[in-house]
Amino acid sequence: MRVISVVNQKGGCGKTTVSINLAAALKLRGNKVLLIDMDPQAHASLGLNITARDKTAYDLLAYPKVKLSDVVCEYCEDFHLVVSTPVLSALEQQLSGVDGKEFRLGSKLARHQEEYDYVIIDSPPNIGLLTFNTLIACKEVLIPVEPSYFSLNGLERLLETVDLLQNETDHVLIKHILINNLDRRTNFSRDFARELERNHNLHLMDGFVSHSVHLKSAALRGVPVFDIKRAERLHREFMEIAEEIEQRNSNLQIEDVRGWMTRLHGPKVVEEGVLFSIDAPGAENVFLTGEFVKWSPDSVEMEKDSSDVLWKTTVYLGPGEYEYRFIVDGVWIKDPRNKDTIMNEFGQENSLLIV
Numbered sequence: 011m012r013v014i015s016v017v018n019q020k021g022g023c024g025k026t027t028v029s030i031n032l033a034a035a036l037k038l039r040g041n042k043v044l045l046i047d048m049d050p051q052a053h054a055s056l057g058l059n060i061t062a063r064d065k066t067a068y069d070l071l072a073y074p075k076v077k078l079s080d081v082v083c084e085y086c087e088d089f090h091l092v093v094s095t096p097v098l099s100a101l102e103q104q105l106s107g108v109d110g111k112e113f114r115l116g117s118k119l120a121r122h123q124e125e126y127d128y129v130i131i132d133s134p135p136n137i138g139l140l141t142f143n144t145l146i147a148c149k150e151v152l153i154p155v156e157p158s159y160f161s162l163n164g165l166e167r168l169l170e171t172v173d174l175l176q177n178e179t180d181h182v183l184i185k186h187i188l189i190n191n192l193d194r195r196t197n198f199s200r201d202f203a204r205e206l207e208r209n210h211n212l213h214l215m216d217g218f219v220s221h222s223v224h225l226k227s228a229a230l231r232g233v234p235v236f237d238i239k240r241a242e243r244l245h246r247e248f249m250e251i252a253e254e255i256e257q258r259n260s261n262l263q264i265e266d267v268r269g270w271m272t273r274l275h276g277p278k279v280v281e282e283g284v285l286f287s288i289d290a291p292g293a294e295n296v297f298l299t300g301e302f303v304k305w306s307p308d309s310v311e312m313e314k315d316s317s318d319v320l321w322k323t324t325v326y327l328g329p330g331e332y333e334y335r336f337i338v339d340g341v342w343i344k345d346p347r348n349k350d351t352i353m354n355e356f357g358q359e360n361s362l363l364i365v
Contacts, residue, residue: 013119013129014186014255015148018155019171020164021135024190026053027225028154029132031244034234035252037089041127044082047094048115048140054132055093058085059232066095071114071143072104074350074362075331078118078125090126102139110349111139116147117349121364137171145175151183152255154190154219157202165210186258188251189218217251220244276347277363283326284365286312288345289319290338296321299342300334300360307337333360 016029026049033045047054048067055061065081070092082090105111119129133144145151153168155161165187172183187210193199206214219225224241228234235244277286290296298310302325312321333352335342344351345361352362 011119011123011126011129012150013131013148014150014152015131015133015144016152016154017131017133017141017144017168018153018161018164019135019137019141019168020161023156023161023164024154024219024225025049025135026057026132027229028152028188028190028219029054029130030057031225031228031235031248032152032252032255033089033128033130034236035248036128036130036255037086038236038249039252039256042088042125044090044092044126044129045085046092046115046129046131048098048131048144049094049134050096050099050140051134052094052096055091057229057232058091058234060085060091060093063093066093066098068095068098068101070118071098071101074114074352075364077364078122098140105139109351112142112146113349115143119147137168142175145172145183146179146181149184150186152186152188154188155206156191157189157193157196157199162202162205184258185213186215186255187213188215191221192218193221215251215254217247217254219247219251276345276361279365280324282324284363285322285324286334286336286345287320287322288312288336288338288347290321290336291319293321293338295339297337298323298325298334299337300332302327302332302334312336327363327365329365332363332365334363335360 016025018025029045033043037043045054046067052061060083063083065076067081069076070078070081081092083093085091131144131148134140151172153165155165172185176182187206189203189206192203220243222241222244224235224238224244228238231237235241235248277284286298288296296312297308298312299305299307303309310323310325312323314321335344344359348361348363350362351359354360
């Protein structure tokens with residue numbers, strides 16, 4: 011599964027238009043595609059004429075027990091959508107001070123590696139909690155830029171943010187820069203394209219999206235541009251962009267996915283069951299407890315490996331949701347590797363595992 015965030019902190023550069031029509035083109039090329047609307051303005055949802063839903067992207071990020079399948083709706087066969095809502099804009103304040111809040115979207119997607127060929131995320135036009143969630147959840151960023159100075163400035167600021175994220179987290183992102191709304195009849199647009207090629211040739215895509223009123227017509231009707239007649243040029247351009255994306259190697263190896271899931275979840279599914287581990291240097295004894303053993307403090311004893319630091323145990327667990335904690339020398343603690351937590355009746359956080 012390739013996860014691509016369509017992002018530019020400048021508004022009005024065509025992120026939503028690109029997100030919708032790239033997702034539609036990838037679907038037409040035989041892929042199963044999920045489009046996630048992470049913009050509180052919900053334009054991707056409006057652009058597909060899907061708005062009212064019991065659960066939205068807000069629920070997916072706000073509540074650890076809400077699964078991806080709880081919020082996905084079907085636009086058409088093999089083309090699914092997670093709807094946004096203006097309430098999503100309150101999430102940053104709601105999760106203020108919560109540990110691991112930037113990992114919530116990635117945590118949910120990491121459990122569904124086999125369900126989709128592509129996940130396209132329409133990001134908000136700013137750098138905040140929602141955008142950091144999209145950047146951490148993805149392996150690739152697609153940056154639409156229109157021929158304007160402000161869009162070019164937004165590109166430079168975003169590239170600085172991506173480099174900062176990579177330096178701080180070791181989460182490497184592959185960059186694709188796409189020229190959008192290009193009017194090839196003007197000297198300015200041609201000069202703009204040449205400037206991008208000089209400065210960003212390594213990441214600049216060969217494909218581009220032409221200026222056309224048909225894109226506005228499609229948005230007004232709540233459909234991809236492929237449903238608009240006499241828009242063959244745009245049909246061809248988006249199909250070429252989708253083909254180019256498919257041909258670009260994402261370099262996402264299965265070892266990377268497993269390592270990333272461990273960073274997000276802590277426990278990971280292995281052939282014998284679920285492997286739990288914790289770094290506890292100098293500990294005399296470590297136990298695993300949780301709902302699956304009725305919170306017994308000594309029923310699952312963990313073993314120390316040869317490093318004298320890491321403690322492990324494997325427990326068979328069927329599909330479901332499980333709250334758990336570790337007991338290190340008599341002290342109950344949550345899993346420091348797992349970003350998903352649930353507040354218990356004593357006002358403390360239990361780690362949450364969804365198998």
